[in-house]
Amino acid sequence: MITIDVDAEVAKVTAYLNKKQAWGYGFIRYSIYRKMIVHITGYTKLYFIRKIFLKMIELNLFIKQKTTKRSYMYKYRNPNKVKVENKSITISF
Numbered sequence: 001m002i003t004i005d006v007d008a009e010v011a012k013v014t015a016y017l018n019k020k021q022a023w024g025y026g027f028i029r030y031s032i033y034r035k036m037i038v039h040i041t042g043y044t045k046l047y048f049i050r051k052i053f054l055k056m057i058e059l060n061l062f063i064k065q066k067t068t069k070r071s072y073m074y075k076y077r078n079p080n081k082v083k084v085e086n087k088s089i090t091i092s093f
Contacts, residue, residue: 002045004043004048004051004052006051006052006055007055009041009043009048009052010052010055010056010059012040012041013036013037013040013041013052013056014056014061014079016036016040017036017076018079022076023075023076023077023078023081025075025076026075027063027065027073027074027075028073028074028075029071029073029074030053030072030074033053033074034046034049034050034053037049037052037053057074060077061076061077062074062075062076062077063075063077
């Protein structure tokens with residue numbers, strides 16, 4: 001039985017996506033990311049590929065957008081982008 005180190009594979013895939021600046025691709029389907037993961041890792045079993053992708057979603061590496069056809073599109077997050085929170089405070093006298 002083959003086992004994989006999911007964390008090591010996620011690190012490999014994220015390094016590749018950072019190198020290719022995948023955040024510039026915009027929102028794309030899971031099937032495109034699946035093909036990339038197959039290319040990067042060399043695994044062909046869909047179970048392993050899905051496990052890697054779900055771990056990446058769990059680590060909040062993707063922005064998820066629902067489409068009109070009840071499916072999702074994913075965008076890789078830019079790791080260099082500064083996270084800014086906008087909070088408004090209302091003061092009344």
